[in-house]
Amino acid sequence: MKLEAFVTPAQAWRSNDMSLITIEGLTVTYGSVTALKNVSLGVNAGEIVTIVGPNGSGKTSLLKAIIGAVTPLEGSIRIKQGLKIGYVPQRLNLDPTLPISVGKFMRLTNKINKKLCAIALQQAGVTELAEKQMSELSGGQLQRVLLARALLGTPEILVLDEATQGLDQPGSADFYRQIEKVRKETGCAVLMISHDLHVVMSTSDRVICLNGHICCSGAPETVVATPEYQELFGTETNGALALYRHSHDHKHDHSSSENSEAIN
Amino acid sequence: MLDDFMTRAFIAGLGLALVSAPLGCFVVWRRMAYFGDATAHAAMLGVALSLAVQTDVFYGALIFAIIMAWATTQLSGRNYAMDTLLGVFAHSFLAVGLVIVSFLSGVRIDLMAYLFGDILAVSASDLGIIWAGTLIVLGLIASRWKPLFLSTLNEELSYASGFNPKREQLFLTIALGITVAVSIKVVGVLLITAMLIIPAAAARNLARNPELMVFVAGLVSCISVIAGLRSSYIFDTPPGPTIVCVALFIFIVLNLFKTLRRLAH
Numbered sequence: 295m296k297l298e299a300f301v302t303p304a305q306a307w308r309s310n311d312m313s314l315i316t317i318e319g320l321t322v323t324y325g326s327v328t329a330l331k332n333v334s335l336g337v338n339a340g341e342i343v344t345i346v347g348p349n350g351s352g353k354t355s356l357l358k359a360i361i362g363a364v365t366p367l368e369g370s371i372r373i374k375q376g377l378k379i380g381y382v383p384q385r386l387n388l389d390p391t392l393p394i395s396v397g398k399f400m401r402l403t404n405k406i407n408k409k410l411c412a413i414a415l416q417q418a419g420v421t422e423l424a425e426k427q428m429s430e431l432s433g434g435q436l437q438r439v440l441l442a443r444a445l446l447g448t449p450e451i452l453v454l455d456e457a458t459q460g461l462d463q464p465g466s467a468d469f470y471r472q473i474e475k476v477r478k479e480t481g482c483a484v485l486m487i488s489h490d491l492h493v494v495m496s497t498s499d500r501v502i503c504l505n506g507h508i509c510c511s512g513a514p515e516t517v518v519a520t521p522e523y524q525e526l527f528g529t530e531t532n533g534a535l536a537l538y539r540h541s542h543d544h545k546h547d548h549s550s551s552e553n554s555e556a557i558n
Numbered sequence: 559m560l561d562d563f564m565t566r567a568f569i570a571g572l573g574l575a576l577v578s579a580p581l582g583c584f585v586v587w588r589r590m591a592y593f594g595d596a597t598a599h600a601a602m603l604g605v606a607l608s609l610a611v612q613t614d615v616f617y618g619a620l621i622f623a624i625i626m627a628w629a630t631t632q633l634s635g636r637n638y639a640m641d642t643l644l645g646v647f648a649h650s651f652l653a654v655g656l657v658i659v660s661f662l663s664g665v666r667i668d669l670m671a672y673l674f675g676d677i678l679a680v681s682a683s684d685l686g687i688i689w690a691g692t693l694i695v696l697g698l699i700a701s702r703w704k705p706l707f708l709s710t711l712n713e714e715l716s717y718a719s720g721f722n723p724k725r726e727q728l729f730l731t732i733a734l735g736i737t738v739a740v741s742i743k744v745v746g747v748l749l750i751t752a753m754l755i756i757p758a759a760a761a762r763n764l765a766r767n768p769e770l771m772v773f774v775a776g777l778v779s780c781i782s783v784i785a786g787l788r789s790s791y792i793f794d795t796p797p798g799p800t801i802v803c804v805a806l807f808i809f810i811v812l813n814l815f816k817t818l819r820r821l822a823h
Contacts, residue, residue: 357714361717363713363717381714383714383718386711386712387588387712389587389589391586391758391759392587392710392768392771393762393765393768393770393771395767398767398768399711402704402707403719453718455714
């Protein structure tokens, strides 16, 4: 492990022409509790950025600040003018007494025709669900419908809040592959938070490790190797990541010595 | 036409039926059943104070229903859970109201009329208040249907679409306060929640989309009011409870119908 591989938070990201969202010095408090302290980060067009962190690390507060659900105490959030954000919530507060079909739910926030709706469902991999009732969907199907809804306005960035919570590991892996596919097809950027460490790593361009402040950030391989990350998540994640890549993503060529060590 | 007490009862009941249908659907969807109940109980303090200063009970009930709705929305999630706060406010407001009423000498007050309502005693000016309240609440819900609905599904989704869910919650609690206030004379404090929830719950089995559910709930409410008033006249039973019994009967029939249909498949 070489020291040059480290990326300090300050170097991690600089505002540039490609940036969709720029956050500088963000501090969020709830009463006397500080959820986020002096957080700076940004997302460029077309990249997948994943925020990982333990419970209570401020991941959700960060997303809430971006969509305007909490007002930060300090710092600034600059969003590219006219940026189209596709937001994928963690889950719906869907009471079984609420009757609504998938198609109708999709058209709730976007006045669009059925054809566009079908295309979005296809991009999310659930073409067959349009006529189903939302309450009849499985956890995985619901997540894909939420993704499809977010894709409707042809967003420049998708924002996902722990989208795979409640899914098992193969289900989560499928979902993240879908995200990667969507990015490939539409070129939109992705900002997501997750605690599915193993799975998420393989699809991200950049990982930001959060624990009230930014502990470390950079390419997945780099972040996993940092002492800050290992202190938060333990070292075994490294091996799990490598194993995951080994078994599910074997088209890629891994030259990183971290990974080969872990596999052996 | 308005001289006949039965005619006035029908007009008042139909107003209540129309306002309770869409609001009842939101109460059911958002699991706010206890909220409606608590608001209604708290309104009794308003009723008592109105009687003390000899004004129309509608205003007192409205003010206290809205104070209660606003206070619980503001205070919940800090030190106490929402239902704990509702329990504290609802029952102490009701108790204080009953104590105040006991001090009121001179006028003999029939509190039963406010606990169970007396739709047959509704005056022509009451009709004006009931229908004004109904139209205000219906207008409020119709104009804010999409944000209200979106914030019911998910708060963050609502924020991301540019609607503040806290504001939508406030709209809904105000609508609930108005509804409680206008229906106190019709079905009374104890039966308001029944009129909100039973028709909406009955409608669920027939509806595949939210607007249809509101429509069916409205239909169930109207039928309950008409059939309930007729039955109470024929069998000489108290009208408020009879209306609720008819609504319950429809709820049971629709559920049996659904169960039978499922078994047949």
